[in-house]
Amino acid sequence: MSIVVRPKLPLAVQVVIKACVAGLLLYVVPFVIPNYLVSQFATVLVFGIAIMGIDLVTGFGGAITLGHAAFVALGSYTTAILTVRYGWNPYATIPVAAALSWASGWCLGFPALRLQGLYLAMGTLVLSITVPALLKRFDGFTGGVQGLNVGNPESPLPWLDDSQWIYFLSLVIAAVLYVVARRILSGALLRSLVAARDNQLVAAVMGVNRPRLATATFAMSSLYAGVAGSLYAMIVGFVSPDTFNLMLSLSLFVGAVVGGITSLRGAFIGAMFIQFVPVWASDIDVSLSGLVFGCTLIFTLLLIPSGIGGVAERFYHRTCARLGWVDRMRSRRVAGEALEDPEGLQRNFSKSGG
Amino acid sequence: MMLLANQIMDGLADGAIYASLALALAFSYRSTGIVNFAQGEMAMLSAYLVWQLMAWGIPLIPATIISIVVSFAAGALLYVALVRPLSQSSVLTVVSVLIGLYLALNSLAGFLWTYSIKALPSLFPKAHLGGGAFSVSVETVGIIAVVALVLVLLYFLFETTKLGLAMRGAASTPDSAELVGVPVPMMLLIGWGIAAALGALSGILVAPRVFLNPTMMFGVIIYAFAAATLGGFDSIVGAVVGGLLVGVIENLVGTYVPWIGPDLKIVVALVLIFGTLLIKPDGLFGRKKVARL
Secondary structure, three states, rough: EEEEEEOOOOOOHHHHHHHHHHHHHHHHHHOOOOOHHHHHHHHHHHHHHHHHHHHHHHHHHOOOOOOHHHHHHHHHHHHHHHHHHOOOOOOHHHHHHHHHHHHHHHHHHHHHHOOOHHHHHHHHHHHHHHHHHHHHHHHHHHHHHEEEEHHEEEHHHOOOOOHHHHHHHHHHHHHHHHHHHHHHHHHHHHHHHHHHHHHHHHHHHOOHHHHHHHHHHHHHHHHHHHHHHHHHHHHOOOEOOHHHOHHHHHHHHHHHHHOOOOOHHHHHHHHHHHHOOOOOOHHHHHHHHHHHHHHHHHHHHHHOOOOHHHHHHHHHHHHHHHHHEEEOOOEEEEEHHHHOOOHHHHHHHHHHHO | OHHHHHHHHHHHHHHHHHHHHHHHHHHHHHHHHOOOOOOOHOOOOOOOOHHHHHHOOOOOOHHHHHHHHHHHHHHHHHHHHHOOOOOOOOHHHHHHHHHHHHHHEEEHHHHHOOOEEEEEEOOOOEEEEOOOOEEEEHHHHHHHHHHHHHHHHHHHHHHHHHHHHHHHHHHHHHHHHHHOOOOOHHHHHHHHHHHHHHHHHHHHHHHHHOEEEOOOHHHHHHHHHHHHHOOOOOOHHHHHHHHHHHHHHHHHHHHOOOOOOOOOHHHHHHHHHHHHHHHHOOOOOOOOOOOOO
């Protein structure tokens, strides 16, 4: 006998936790820590956005993508080309980048969906190796190897410097996209997604239109990557083809797995991992970060397949259950051990809206 | 016309290298249903091993043989250490572990031998055959000959020996093979070993053409993916034909389609992979998958 627990914290605890998180994100990160770290945290938020996209398509859609850098590149270059060549306001390019990457995700998702498992992983891997070559070939438009100088947007507010401004901008967009992802991953849509991922046949029998759903998921995750790319161009102030190489795709994938492939909050833990580990590792040896990435990826999967986010979430649920902070109306008893399966249906159901 | 003939010969030589790596992919796929994303990096390490042995004063040919034997052992070890324990896991886990291995091995080479390029001598003398406008380098002919020889050996291994029969049985119907007394895990282990040895061969053949560096297999593994996909992932013949076709197409497109040119040749691989998977997902020689409900 197991119990699906829906934690319900007492109001005071909720207020304290929310105040701590808000204090951390709104005060400590932008104003207390050294200034050069602020833009690095903005990059963390941007990686987090892209990783949420991978969570959607790989964690819940069940399609492995190793080519997310391609859509990040699309977003970045949309912003760069529109601002540099056509003099657009950089903020106005974000929706364009989002729309373009959504549309191209839809177009690419259509053939990609016919590819199962390994083939999709291989196809997207090859796609991400091709992108820098394509960007260099169309150098009249993309600036070729030299790249394009976008420049960092200036802060319109006197009490925020440029990196704090871009941090808050990224924070707002990341928060909006996080809420959107939570809305997508709730209710009937989540159940259809998980059913289609875990058992296509059953899903089809129950009336889930898998092709449509998978294409939509792919398009949505591309949109996340595109927005991340657009913001990335503004943070770095510069785009060049070799930024969007295979290593970026694989880093994002590593971040998604390490943070927890079905954990949206874990996306930001994974983002911190891929942002800060290479910085520390390269102090010791240039090749160390790849070695750390590879080994962490392998050991995460062998030891904690649900990633840091998944482990943290389980710990949170257990603690709440032990302390009796449980929503008794919405928890239920279920026979069997199926619930212990970290990727099983019911556990994911229990997470929705929680 | 002579340019065309030369391009085709060059394409065949490149294709032979792709074919040996595609064969490696096909071997591990046939035996365990896994595409080994780290195959190219393993091949790169094998080429580095040859360089290291030569730096220690061992001549090229023995160094090559030692490297291939060591690679066989490494492939077998990989099977025992990572692939076997994961045989019941989801595709996501397997792919992720192999990607992890890819990243780790790539960095390991950079860690041990730095990222500066090194020259690995070719197995073949620098001479040209034939006269006039049509001349082929000995290397081109040599590469094709070596890969052809390996193919013949593999053919005899699989078609005429008991070991080959057991390996084929273990790959196609593991349960039945187990029942008639074939040690299936042992056969799969040998399969992964042969795959690694074939990969090593491709690495050692390609290194003199592109210089030895940790990223040298990037280009090759993509075309090997394209070759294996085009030929059908579970087909040995398909991997070879696919490899040769990809090599020739790549060279001809790079030469005769000015819009693409040598910089954008890599798109050929992308188009071939997506094209094959969309039009004929089982490839030219692959077995059609039949699902039973």
